[in-house]
């Protein structure tokens with residue numbers, strides 16, 4: 001299980017990025033919200049979509065982990 005956070009500041013077109021706790025691109029504590037600990041990126045994204053309508057996994061930490 002990994003801990004996941006979502007960036008409170010959106011990227012292009014209102015998309016909010018999801019990061020693991022270990023990601024070097026994790027936003028500082030003022031700009032992120034803890035989502036929870038999940039077994040997969042998919043589960044994290046599903047929960048993140050309850051917070052923000054449009055979410056995606058960080059290309060650095062979330063895609064690498066899925067392989």
Ligand SMILES: [Zn+2]
Nearest residue numbers: 019023058061
């Ligand atoms: Zn990341």
